[in-house]
Amino acid sequence: MHLAELPEAVRTRVIAAAAVAVAAAPIEQLPAAVAAVARFAPAKRARSGAAVLAAAVESDAGFRALVATAVRDLAGPSAADSPGAYRPAADTPVALTDSPAADEADDVTAVALAYLAGAEVPQAALRRLRDQHSLAAARRRITELEREIDALAGRLAGESAAGGSAGIRPDANSSNGSAAELARLAAQAQNLQGRLREQGVRLRQARDEAEAARAELQELRHTAAQQRDRQQAEVARLEDRVAMLNRRNEAMHTATVTGREAQQRERGAADRRIELLLTALAQSVTGLRREWSLQSGGELPGDRVAAELRAGHRPAAPVSRVEQVSELLAVPGAHLIVDGYNVTKTGYPQLTLTDQRDRLIRSLSALAARTSAEITVVFDGAAVRTPPPAGRKIRVLFSPPEVIADDVIRRLVAAEPVGRTLLVVTSDRAIADDVAAAGAQVVPSELLLRVVHPLG
Template sequence: MVVDAQVPASLRAELVAVAARTLAGYDPSAVPPSLRRVAAFAPAKRASAGAVPLWSALDDEHFRSRAARTWAGEHPDLAAALGAPARPHEPDDEPGDQPEHEPDDVPGDQPEHEPDREQDREPQGPPVAAPAPSLAAAAGAWLLGADWRALLPSTATAPHRTGPATPPDAAARARDELERVRAERDAALEELATLRKQARRLRSDADRARAEGRRALEQAAEELAQARAARDEAATALEVAGDERRAADAERTAARAELRVARKLADARVRLLLDTIVDAASGLRTELALPPASELPADLVAPAQEAAPARLGSRGRHVDDPGLLDELLRQPRAHLVVDGYNVTKTGYAELTLERQRRMLVDGLAGLATRTGAEVTCCFDGRPTPLAPGTLAHGVRVRFSVGEIADDLIRRLVQAEPTGRVVVVVTSDQEVARDVEARGAYVVPSATLVARLRHA
């Protein structure tokens, strides 16, 4: 049967309500595909929110038969008056698929009959002893294929009718109102049950959230305690470091005070010794009573003697010969000590100090690679970071902090064991005499500059 488009709105609303209640009796897995979204609504809202798909679903014979059975269970008297069987036959009815409201008081057992499969069959005439016109009776007649127009109340087709209502009409309206109130009550109860389930679920979620919050709070408190312990430990370490630094500062201050006292003591001793020598010389002059000098120093100056030849190296090489430097550095475990600025002022005086250091260190690196000797280069002043790549492998760069480079060179030579070949490159005669006295070889700065330029 094709859904009649001329059904009044009031009857259509009644049929949609019956369809919504019929949908509630379906198993979730057996809900028709077109009504699955409607089944997801709350039962009280299905008739209003899903009116269109529910009305369209009544065109399906199987669903319409289910709706007729639902209506018969709700209105057994009307069903009996319309001649409907207790359980209208459903095509393709599955075993165990029972409606939610199974009528058990429909009077009369009538034999089942096969419903007409024609889509557009003529409505049957109203049965003998037809029920009073009402929306419920008209809806049942429509679902059963009977003449529903005869059972339609006059208010459904003539909403503006005036005058007092007849008793049958008033009773029908009262029954309709009672049915509507009951339906609303059932819908409200179902919605209340749904809300209670949601409230229980929300309480469970809240309990879980509180438990998770407590766990997070405990974890945060533990992490905070660990952070505070680490902070206290760091504060203790900082305090210990501060105490050690203050102790080191105090020791350094005391050492400087002792050094000043030692210098003053040395000056006093020198002054006392000098005064003693002067007094002794005066006393000796008086005691010896030496006569006045008859000759002056200029009278005793002898002719100039030929200067003594410079010390020769191996195979008769002169100290100014760059070959002597190579020969000395090829000795086993030789150590080359360079007076840095003394050499750079000789060969690279026009450059800046940084460029001078870079040129010298790069040249010494190549010399150390070729000869295999240990090379130490000494500069005056505090350490200055060299550009990347200028501190070549094999060259030890030392800066004299708190002293001059000459004293650093003397201490380096003094630290070497007796018998090791130590070559000092400097043009400072005082340094040369001191290191030669300790067994080191001295090569002028110009010799090293010449050797590096010819490398």
């Protein structure tokens, strides 16, 4: 679109901005023709140099950019009052529309900047400016018609007054001429009134169209503002969501790394504990071999059993020395099972059963403190209850109803794995034979009393 095709208000704004731009720009940056205009007085630049400035704006892109900057400077809060703002002629009546001057100035600025930038001119603003121009032209034409009607009415009144005061009685020809003139003037006045009404209708239509365009513009602005607010809110929500997901991912990554490191440390610690246990076990085995002075080449267990079968099996002889008892209790994992009342009735039968139990349990607790053996003492009597011994734990069992302590001892021996060091303290021959046949070492009750009461 060329400058000549734009509304008058836009052309005026562009030329005014160009006059300001040539005064502010260095002379060497201006085209040669415009440089001459720059030397004019400020009031003369836009008036006398308008053609030169318009040609430069049309042909020189650099100068057009300078003019665009000047247009922005002129378009401020009081853009309507700026030097380049559109103003109606001095003889133009008051505007017949409700459009504020600031809105018109905004449209002028928008169209001028779009033209100077080479962008598409906003059609809504262009339409409003053309409507304003049409309204101004209509107002001027109505004013002219009203003046013509007033002049014609005055002229008729003057002619009528002049004819009456002179007492002239026109002849038929002059009367016919005056009548014809009056008829012509009346027709002309009626024609002018019709044209005035037509202009009024067009003016109202133009005003209605301008009002509708302004309402449409306001609606578009309101809708655009709502869409912008919704988009900004949605963008903010999405940004918050992305930030939250990033924080969650970082936390999960940190937790995963920390958990993996903790698992590696735990596994390393567990492996280290197992290694220490294996090392201790190996050292214990080596120590046992050295302490027991194990020798290879001895008789195989199978050969020994075969020999015993040929010679007739006889249970092992009971332990007869205190030193043997101490050595057996020192074996790792040894288990000492005591026939409770058999021992107490052998050692201190004069005491009550309760005192017998308490004394034996205290003696066995002291023995447990000196050795690492597991100790279980069995008494007859399902209804008897006694508190557990203080200090090292001693397992105290009472036979259930209709079961004797001898059977409980037999079950304990049968439950032990083959190869574990097992000592059963009793002087009951039947129990001694059964447990000896099951592989247990039999310790007489008198011998245990000597062990737990060495000075007794």
